Amino acid sequence: MLATEERCDAISFLADTYSRLAKLVAMKDRDALIQEFEKAQSFFEEKINTFMQPLNAMAIQRDFKPKIHTNISL
Secondary structure (H helix, E strand, O other), X not given: OOOOHHHHHHHHHHHHHHHHHHHXXXXXXXXHHHHHHHHHHHHHHHHHHHHHHHHHHHHHHXXXXXXXXXXXXX
């Protein structure tokens, strides 16, 4: 954990985040907590979309067509 300044900064950022959330919980500030979780959700959605775009482009380039199995017997 102490190997790089970046890791120390990340741990400090995480500690600050938990402290901020703990204060909101202690104040029973439901609206602020919802806002925090919505911001986190938006952040991760953006990251997922950024990651998926190149994958989708590769699938389109290869004329990806999922195989549909029609001869399934029960």
